[in-house]
Amino acid sequence: MSSTTPVQEGSSSGEGLRKQIRCVEEFYSVFSRYPIITTPAVNIGLERIRMCHRLMAEENQEYLDAAEAGDLVEVADALGDKLYILCGTIIAHGMQDIIEDVFAEIHRSNMTKLGSDGKPIRREGDGKILKGPNYSRPDLKGIVESKVVKEEEKK
Template sequence: MLTRGGRPGGRPVPSRPAANLAGMSSSPADLVREFHRAFGLDARPTPTRVPPELAAHRGELLAEEAAEVAEVSVGGPLDRLAHELADVVYVAYGTALVHGIDLDEVIAEIHRANMTKLGPDGRVARRADGKVLKGEHYVAPDVSAVLRRQGWVPDGA
């Protein structure tokens, strides 16, 4: 085990295996895809619209999980918070799979954009509550381009 800061006597930090004990991938996308296959749930190979009823159902599932995070985030035990956060991610990846979206690629694009919030001088603009703000060098994510690379054809195109 590692210790925080690499100091003797520090709190142990468990190492993170690349895969679980059964040799499965630890990628959320792979795990959720396995779940959808095993249980016969919707999954699409390319980004596409889904029936309104299915879209509404996925939205309700996400809202339910987000509400559970909000419920435990302030005073709940850390293990329950971790559980609820993982549920949000799991349902979000499932929703992306239902829509045929490779969410890992979208997250990478969001990350790229977020990193442009850092000014060339290394300065970070923050709101009073600590939220990192978009500076003049911010370049918005191009999620449409990511989806087009995945095979999405926008409505009316």
């Protein structure tokens, strides 16, 4: 895909992360001591929150070590593990049914970061893309709350 090709919003362009999330749900159903929840939640317990964070931090370090060592196989392993852990964290917070919409909204927002001249604004030093004058924050509240409301209506 070229850098100028717009991406379709939402999950209508394919399965997105659903296949990977289903695999991790299968893993959780066999190995996890935690229940699989389907309603977005932040209060999942401090132990679980810290475990998710620790696992991500470990894989970030493994990625850095592998990339710096020039080990492509270990980079692939670290990236796959990071995706697996991210999917587990998505499930832990009950966001598996909304994460594609969350991602699409963040993408929409990120595409508004251009400067007034239509070019990216980069931070000196590391080149991080900065917010331009027309930046529009992602509206995630509506996405999250709509799922919570739908789940409450089912009860």
